[in-house]
Amino acid sequence: MRITKISGVLATLLVASVASVALPTARAASAALTPSPPGAQEYIIWPSDGTVIYGGKLWVRMGLRNMGVCPKGANVPNTGHHHLLIDTDLPPLDQEIPSDRQHLHFGAGETDARIELPPGKHTLQLLLGDYNHVPHSPPVYSKKITIIVK
Amino acid sequence: MNRILAPALLAAALSGLAWAGTTPAPRDAIAYIGYPNDGQVVPANKPFRVWFGLRYMGVAPKGVKYPNTGHHHLLIDTDLPPMDQEIPSDRQHLHFGAGETETMIELPPGKHTLQMLMGDDKHVPTDPPVYSKKITVIAR
Numbered sequence: 001m002r003i004t005k006i007s008g009v010l011a012t013l014l015v016a017s018v019a020s021v022a023l024p025t026a027r028a029a030s031a032a033l034t035p036s037p038p039g040a041q042e043y044i045i046w047p048s049d050g051t052v053i054y055g056g057k058l059w060v061r062m063g064l065r066n067m068g069v070c071p072k073g074a075n076v077p078n079t080g081h082h083h084l085l086i087d088t089d090l091p092p093l094d095q096e097i098p099s100d101r102q103h104l105h106f107g108a109g110e111t112d113a114r115i116e117l118p119p120g121k122h123t124l125q126l127l128l129g130d131y132n133h134v135p136h137s138p139p140v141y142s143k144k145i146t147i148i149v150k
Numbered sequence: 151m152n153r154i155l156a157p158a159l160l161a162a163a164l165s166g167l168a169w170a171g172t173t174p175a176p177r178d179a180i181a182y183i184g185y186p187n188d189g190q191v192v193p194a195n196k197p198f199r200v201w202f203g204l205r206y207m208g209v210a211p212k213g214v215k216y217p218n219t220g221h222h223h224l225l226i227d228t229d230l231p232p233m234d235q236e237i238p239s240d241r242q243h244l245h246f247g248a249g250e251t252e253t254m255i256e257l258p259p260g261k262h263t264l265q266m267l268m269g270d271d272k273h274v275p276t277d278p279p280v281y282s283k284k285i286t287v288i289a290r
Contacts, residue, residue, distance in 0.1 A: 045184065045201065061184060061203065068249025069209040071216040079211060079249050109208025109219045111251050 033094065036136035037078045039066040042126045049145040053117070056149045060084060060113040062106070062126055067140065072107035073131055080128040080136060082106040084113055085144075087122050093135045097127060105133065117149045170233050175276035176218050179207035181266045182282045194259040194289035200224060201252045202266055207280060212247030213271055220268035220276055222246040224253065225284075227262050233275045237267060245273065257289040 045061035047053065062082045070079035083097050084104040091097055099105050106113060125144040130136055184201030192198045202222045210219035225231075228242040239245050246253065266282040269275060 059205075061201075062251075063201070064251055068211055068246075069251055070214060070249050071208060071210050071219060074210065074214045074216065076211045076214060076249070106208070109210050109216065109249070110204075111209055112203060112205045 033137035034130035036140050040140045041065040042128050042140045043142045047147050052148045057116045062111050069109050071109040075131045080130050083127045083129050085125040093139045096133045097129050119149050170277035170279050171274035173270035173276045175280050176206050179280045180205040181280045186287050188285040191288045191290050197254040197256050209249050211249040215271045223267045225265040233279045236273045237269050259289050262287050
């Protein structure tokens, strides 16, 4: 009985120490980002900066140079998948890219995105994520462009 | 009527067997060449960029099996290869197995054709095969 209690305490201590070790490890892991190759460049092929879109529906053509596209979950060197940021700034570059209406994920390896936007000025920017949706090191992202929907 | 139709159907079914690989692709998938345009003049013996386009389908490097994906192959001055076999790999059939979505190529002076063909994780065309229109460029 006493032994069980002690071992229980030990187990708790062990768990606590593992947890305290695990936290810094998780931070260290997020610092170990997936490397991107030199010369990697992401850009919006279309639309170009300042384009006026009538009706609000458009295809965004996503461009990537000196790197390849790969669906989420598959860890292949020098690849990533596109994320389209709409009306928002770049998210933290050492964390998983949020997934919401302003951060569209193309985890199936898509290179053309069909989107619909309400009338007004909008910004578009691409950010490449690795197999875990985390940006690379150095991060690979496009210029932020503005389009006008009428 | 049936006597005429039956062999025709049988022939269609048999040719259907060899018409594609075994990896399914979305029925509405479209591969296209984003640049250059059909009939465009490009500089001869100088690298120019070719943009690969793909809709309703995704890109995955060779060896990666993921539903509704494939990788691009650029066919230069050649017709489509057999659709149920691995796409040849030579100077007329460029493979982009690292998931590339654009490339630079160089062509000698004259008329040339370009066409995209998607291959699965093993470089075999999909079912249905996904390929672009064949375009002509003039290198000058």
